[in-house]
Each structure stands twice: as structure tokens, then as C-alpha cells.
Amino acid sequence: MKKLGEKLLKKKFIMSFISIFFVILLILLGISLAFKNSSSNNITLNVYNWGEYIADGTDGTLNVNEEFTKQTGIRINYSTFQSNEALYAKMQSGGTKYDVIIPSDYMISKMINQGMLRELNYNNIPNFSFIDDTFKNSNYDPENKYSVPYTFGTVGIFYNKKMVQENEDSISFNILWDKKYTGKILMFDNPRDAFAIAQIRLGLSVNSDNVNDWYRSAEELKKQKPLVQSYVMDQIFDKMGNNEAAIAPYYSGDAPLLMKRNPDIGFVIPKDGTTKFVDAMCIPKDSEHPEAAEAYINFMCRPDIAIENIKYIGYSSPESIVKENLDPEVKNSKICYPDEETLNNAQTFTSLTNEINSLIDDLWVSVKTDGDNNNPFALVLVILMFVLLYLLAVIYQKKKS
Amino acid sequence: MKLKPSAIYIIWMTLFTLIPMALVLYFAFTNPMGKFTLDNIINVGRYSSIFLKSIWLGALSTIICLLIGYPLAYMISKVNTKYQNIMVMLIMLPMWMNFLLRTYAWMTILENNGIINNILSSIGIAPLSLINTSGAVVLGMVYNFLPYMILPIYSIIVKIDKKIIEAAQDLGAGKRKVFSKILLPLSIPGIISGITMVFVPAVSTFIISKMLGGGSNILIGDLIEMQFLGNSYNPHLGSAISLVLMILILISIGIMNRFDRSSINEDYMSHH
Numbered sequence: 001m002k003k004l005g006e007k008l009l010k011k012k013f014i015m016s017f018i019s020i021f022f023v024i025l026l027i028l029l030g031i032s033l034a035f036k037n038s039s040s041n042n043i044t045l046n047v048y049n050w051g052e053y054i055a056d057g058t059d060g061t062l063n064v065n066e067e068f069t070k071q072t073g074i075r076i077n078y079s080t081f082q083s084n085e086a087l088y089a090k091m092q093s094g095g096t097k098y099d100v101i102i103p104s105d106y107m108i109s110k111m112i113n114q115g116m117l118r119e120l121n122y123n124n125i126p127n128f129s130f131i132d133d134t135f136k137n138s139n140y141d142p143e144n145k146y147s148v149p150y151t152f153g154t155v156g157i158f159y160n161k162k163m164v165q166e167n168e169d170s171i172s173f174n175i176l177w178d179k180k181y182t183g184k185i186l187m188f189d190n191p192r193d194a195f196a197i198a199q200i201r202l203g204l205s206v207n208s209d210n211v212n213d214w215y216r217s218a219e220e221l222k223k224q225k226p227l228v229q230s231y232v233m234d235q236i237f238d239k240m241g242n243n244e245a246a247i248a249p250y251y252s253g254d255a256p257l258l259m260k261r262n263p264d265i266g267f268v269i270p271k272d273g274t275t276k277f278v279d280a281m282c283i284p285k286d287s288e289h290p291e292a293a294e295a296y297i298n299f300m301c302r303p304d305i306a307i308e309n310i311k312y313i314g315y316s317s318p319e320s321i322v323k324e325n326l327d328p329e330v331k332n333s334k335i336c337y338p339d340e341e342t343l344n345n346a347q348t349f350t351s352l353t354n355e356i357n358s359l360i361d362d363l364w365v366s367v368k369t370d371g372d373n374n375n376p377f378a379l380v381l382v383i384l385m386f387v388l389l390y391l392l393a394v395i396y397q398k399k400k401s
Numbered sequence: 402m403k404l405k406p407s408a409i410y411i412i413w414m415t416l417f418t419l420i421p422m423a424l425v426l427y428f429a430f431t432n433p434m435g436k437f438t439l440d441n442i443i444n445v446g447r448y449s450s451i452f453l454k455s456i457w458l459g460a461l462s463t464i465i466c467l468l469i470g471y472p473l474a475y476m477i478s479k480v481n482t483k484y485q486n487i488m489v490m491l492i493m494l495p496m497w498m499n500f501l502l503r504t505y506a507w508m509t510i511l512e513n514n515g516i517i518n519n520i521l522s523s524i525g526i527a528p529l530s531l532i533n534t535s536g537a538v539v540l541g542m543v544y545n546f547l548p549y550m551i552l553p554i555y556s557i558i559v560k561i562d563k564k565i566i567e568a569a570q571d572l573g574a575g576k577r578k579v580f581s582k583i584l585l586p587l588s589i590p591g592i593i594s595g596i597t598m599v600f601v602p603a604v605s606t607f608i609i610s611k612m613l614g615g616g617s618n619i620l621i622g623d624l625i626e627m628q629f630l631g632n633s634y635n636p637h638l639g640s641a642i643s644l645v646l647m648i649l650i651l652i653s654i655g656i657m658n659r660f661d662r663s664s665i666n667e668d669y670m671s672h673h
Contacts, residue, residue, distance in 0.1 A: 014406050018409070083630065085630045085631060085632070085634065086630055088634055089629055089630060089634055092634060183530075189611075189616045191631070191632045192632055225617065228615075228617070229533060229615065230532075230533045230615030230616050230617070231615065231616025231617060232615075232616060235508075235612075238508070238509075239512075242509075242512070242514055243514055244512050244513055244514050354633065357632050357633035358633045358635065360632045360633070361627060361628075361631050361632050361633050361635075362447075364627075364631075364632070365448065365451070365619065365624070365627070368616065368617050368619050369450055369451060369617075369619060375449060375450075376446030376447055376449055377446070377449075378449040378450070378452075378453055379445070379446050379448075379449035379452050379453070379645075380446070380449075382449075382452065382453060382456065382649075383645075383648070383649065383652075386649060386652040386653060386656070387652060389656050390652055390655050390656045390659070393656050393659035393660065394659060396659075397659055
């Protein structure tokens with residue numbers, strides 16, 4: 001009798017717990033709906049940008065998003081991504097509708113090809129006139145209908161002056177294949193950038209649609225593999241900073257930070273060819289507030305705002321007026337603002353076909369697993385072995401009982 | 402409206418297990434146009450060396466975890482009960498720290514200019530190349546997953562009735578015999594769940610191989626990540642790889658459970 005009562009009590013407890021849970025859920029839902037209604041005349045823009053890629057009020061900079069809200073009354077819902085691919089995957093999976101996104105060149109052309117971007121109304125973006133002509137009508141957006149450049153940078157070579165004998169002028173991507181530095185070389189852990197270096201050495205286009213070009217570059221990377229200490233991305237900060245490695249290709253925007261951390265480190269942009277990237281602001285096709293988004297893009301192009309952002313980010317600005325207003329040491333630095341020859345010799349990524357993209361991933365895996373025996377039947381064999389083991393266990397058990 | 406407690410289970414399982422599983426199945430057997438295809442599954446075969454390497458490294462770290470974890474768990478169970486809780490807590494302590502941070506710390510220990518090599522070179526031994534090897538990956542796995550081996554074994558061993566061991570000793574069994582005939586068979590359920598709890602995350606890990614393996618020790622986890630966040634967005638191949646991995650894990654759990662059951666049967670018979 002007592003047990004039954006206990007059971008009933010328990011049931012009652014669980015039931016009340018569940019109902020309380022649902023009541024709270026409903027209340028929260030109601031509050032959030034009411035909140036949304038009350039602010040319906042107030043637009044909120046969803047902005048999706050790279051991490052640490054906007055002045056946010058730290059280090060004495062302006063909080064750009066707050067300033068925009070102050071001036072226009074439009075609120076900003078700001079979130080960040082880590083790579084173009086993560087941005088793409090997020091947009092493909094849906095869920096959130098973004099109003100402003102800031103992808104890089106090749107991702108912009110991929111999104112244009114797939115009809116994911118909205119044509120901009122440049123009448124609402126008068127500050128577009130501040131963008132230098134060299135950054136307009138680039139090959140990723142040939143008619144410049146979809147994007148407004150935000151920052152640019154190049155790929156160069158970080159080297160430790162104490163470990164590398166060559167002087168700065170003679171350093172090119174060939175040094176990454178120099179046997180002298182075996183085990184001291186870091187390489188991009190990102191197929192597109194890694195292949196680009198091999199392609200530049202071979203004198204190929206980084207956007208080649210010829211399958212053989214990619215196979216040839218993969219062969220180069222396989223030749224390089226025994227010399228490579230490790231394939232890394234942001235870990236180069238630690239590995240170069242701690243003198244763990246001597247040479248590493250990476251993005252120019254990270255040069256000031258790394259050189260400050262370890263004064264032995266130099267940075268050189270190969271004159272005879274490298275890759276240049278542009279990150280530009282775009283509006284996705286399903287944006288709900290395109291006009292507010294254009295106002296935001298216009299705001300970001302305003303020289304005084306752009307200066308704040310560039311100071312914080314460390315990459316280079318596509319606006320001459322911004323460059324002129326920076327500290328002389330930054331303005332005249334060849335790292336941030338390379339000479340025309342270097343920029344002209346630099347290639348920009350555009351999007352590749354799906355076939356080439358899958359090929360790159362395959363070749364990249366084959367570079368990394370070079371030397372391993374890759375027999376497709378091995379996997380079948382392993383699965384069969386597992387099943388066999390299972391059956392043996394069953395038989396063993398039956399025999400025992 | 403009456404909501405049974407089991408309804409919560411069903412809702413939870415449907416939302417977070419059945420629907421995701423169905424999605425994985427759907428993606429694994431379709432092409433980007435949404436048509437049925439077996440190509441994805443067949444293409445998984447091209448990565449068999451990566452599968453073999455992952456299984457091998459996963460199995461190796463599971464065995465090492467068992468060899469380290471079992472004696473440790475046994476020792477803790479022998480200590481005065483007062484201190485046992487503290488000792489178990491100390492085993493769990495590193496797990497309160499972020500997983501990435503723990504692995505990152507190993508990077509600075511193993512590097513060529515790292516702590517170990519600094520000590521070695523100061524006593525005149527040539528620096529060893531420790532990081533960026535598959536050994537470093539195994540070390541990372543053992544360090545990160547060891548608590549999952551110790552805890553289930555410990556909780557089984559403390560529950561073993563002391564009287565059984567005393568009875569065996571009274572009947573003249575030596576230390577070795579007590580271990581092989583009493584302690585080991587009775588702790589098998591703990592060993593089984595320990596092995597499963599270490600092997601499954603070890604075989605599918607991805608960040609350890611990236612940080613300690615130098616990027617050239619690709620494991621299945623890295624391969625799956627590459628399909629979703631790599632150069633080409635290919636959730637179909639990614640799902641197919643996950644599916645094959647899941648089947649492998651399922652079979653190995655099946656094998657483990659067989660051993661578990663046979664040990665329980667033995668117990669049952671020996672008690673009667």
C-alpha cells in the first residue's frame with residue numbers, strides 16, 4: 001500500500017515538473033514574441049563577418065556597430081565565422097537569414113554563380129567612390145554588381161632571420177622546397193593556399209580548369225612533404241614565435257602581430273608572384289532588409305569608419321584615403337601596401353567547378369597520406385574481419401554454454 | 402492531457418537521435434540532385450588507409466589505456482575509503498579543463514624546443530622528434546581518454562564483495578590465482594565499458610591528430626570534417642564516411658558485448 005502511494009507521488013511529481021517546464025517555455029516564448037512585436041519598426045541587421053574583423057571598441061578604437069546603431073537606429077546582430085567554407089556551409093544549411101556577409105574573392109564568385117547573392121543598388125552606397133579603381137571589377141565579380149571590397153592582403157613568407165641565411169631579396173617560394181631546411185618548414189593546412197604555392201612555382205594559373213595542372217601541383221607538394229615539419233594554420237603564431245620552425249607561408253595581415261612577438265622574424269612577399277585576396281561585403285539573396293544592409297555597407301566604406309576598422313584589423317585597405325591617414329610606418333610598409341609590381345604579379349582566386357574542388361580535396365588527402373598503401377579492398381577486408389570476430393565470439397559463447 | 406515519462410524519452414530520441422540518423426542515411430545514399438546512389442559508399446573505399454590508421458591508433462591507445470587504467474583503478478580501490486573520493490576527483494580534474502587546452506599543452510611539451518627536449522639537451526642527449534608523429538597522436542588520445550577507462554573499472558572493482566576474495570584466500574589461492582580467477586573475471590563488465598568508452602571517441606577524434614600529428618596524420622574524423630568544412634562542400638561523402646564508421650563501431654561494440662555476456666554467464670554458473 002505504501003509502495004503504491006510512493007509511486008503515485010512520484011508520478012505526480014514528474015507530471016508537475018513537466019507542466020512547470022512547459023509553462024516556463026510558453027512564458028519565454030510569449031515574452032520573446034512580445035519583444036519582437038514592440039520593436040518591429042526597429043530593423044535588426046544580421047551581420048556575419050570573420051572573427052576579430054571589425055573595430056569593437058577595445059584598444060581605444062571606435063565600436064563601429066554601436067556607432068551605426070546610434071546614427072541610424074538600426075540594430076546589429078553581429079556574429080562571426082572562421083572560414084569561407086564554414087560561412088558557405090552555414091548558408092547552405094539555412095536557418096538564419098543574413099543581411100551582410102563578408103566572404104573572400106573565390107567564395108564571392110562561387111556564391112554569384114550559384115545565385116546566392118543579391119545585386120547591390122550602388123545609389124545607396126555613395127561611399128563606394130572611395131574604393132580605388134584597381135579594386136573594382138576584379139575577376140571574382142567582373143561587373144562589380146555584388147560586392148564592395150572591405151580589406152585585402154597577400155600571401156608572403158615568414159622566415160626566422162637567425163635560421164635562414166638567404167637575404168630578403170632572394171627569398172621566393174622555392175625556399176619551401178630547399179632540402180637545407182628539412183623539418184623547419186611549415187605549410188598551409190588548407191588545400192587552396194597550399195596548391196597555389198605549387199602552382200605559382202610551376203608558372204600555372206591558380207584558377208586552372210585543367211585537371212593535369214592540379215595533378216602536377218600535387219606531385220610538387222608530395223615532393224615537398226618530407227621537408228615539411230607540419231601543416232598548420234593559426235598555429236604558425238606559436239611555432240614561428242617560439243623558433244620551432246624557420247620558414248612559413250602565411251597571410252600578410254598577421255605580419256605586424258607576429259613580428260612584434262618575435263623580433264627575429266621577417267616577412268617577404270615574393271615579387272615574382274603570389275596570391276592576393278580581397279574580402280568584400282555582400283548581401284545574400286534572402287536578406288530581409290537589403291536597404292538597411294546597403295546603408296551599413298555604405299557606413300563601413302566611410303573613410304573615418306574604415307580607418308578605425310583597418311587600425312584594428314591590421315590588414316590593408318582598398319581605399320587610398322584610408323591608407324594616407326594611417327601612421328607613416330604602416331602606410332610606407334611594404335608588407336601592408338606592397339609596390340605595384342608585386343600586386344600586379346599576384347593572382348586572385350576565383351571559384352572553381354565542383355569537379356575541380358572535389359579533385360583538390362582528393363589530391364590533398366593523397367598528398368597528406370603519400371606513402372600509405374591505399375587499397376580499397378583493405379577496408380572491406382577489415383569490415384569482414386570485424387564480422388568474423390563477432391561470429392567467433394558468438395560461437396565461442398554457444399560452445400561454452 | 403497526460404504525458405507519460407516515457408514520452409519524454411521518445412520525443413528526445415526522435416529529435417536528437419532518430420532524425421539525425423535518418424538524415425545521415427539519406428545523405429549517404431543520395432547525390433546532390435537528391436537521387437539514390439551507391440557512389441558515396443563505394444568512394445569511401447578510397448580512404449581505406451585512413452580507416453586502417455584510425456582503427457589501429459584507436460585500438461593501440463585503448464590497449465595502453467587499459468594497461469595503465471586497470472592497475473590504477475585497482476590501486477584506488479585498495480586505498481582507505483576516506484581518500485578514494487579525492488583520488489577519483491584528481492583523475493577527473495583534467496577533464497574540467499577544456500579538451501583543446503589540454504591537447505594544446507601537450508604541443509608545447511613535445512615540441513623540438515619544448516620542455517622535454519630542453520631537459521634532454523641540457524643533460525646532453527640529442528633532441529628527439531616527438532611531435533608530429535603518430536606516437537604523439539596516441540599519447541594525446543591516451544591522456545585525454547584515460548579517465549573514461551579508469552572510472553568504470555574502478556566503480557566495478559569497489560563493488561566486488563571482499564568476502565569472495567577472502568574465501569578464495571582461505572581456500573589456498575595465491576595472489577596470482579585470486580587475480581586471474583576472481584578479480585579479473587568479476588571486473589570484466591567495467592573493462593568492457595571502459596574499452597568502449599575509450600575506443601569510440603579515439604577512433605573518431607579529429608583535433609588531436611591535427612594538433613599533435615602535424616597535419617599529415619589524417620584520421621577519419623579529419624576526413625569527415627574536410628567534407629563539411631573543406632574545399633568542396635560534400636555532405637554526401639561525409640555522411641557515407643560517418644555511416645561506415647558507425648557500422649564499424651557498432652560491430653566492435655557487439656563483439657565487446659558478447660564477451661560481457663559470456664562473463665556474466667560464468668558468474669551465474671559459478672554462483673550456483
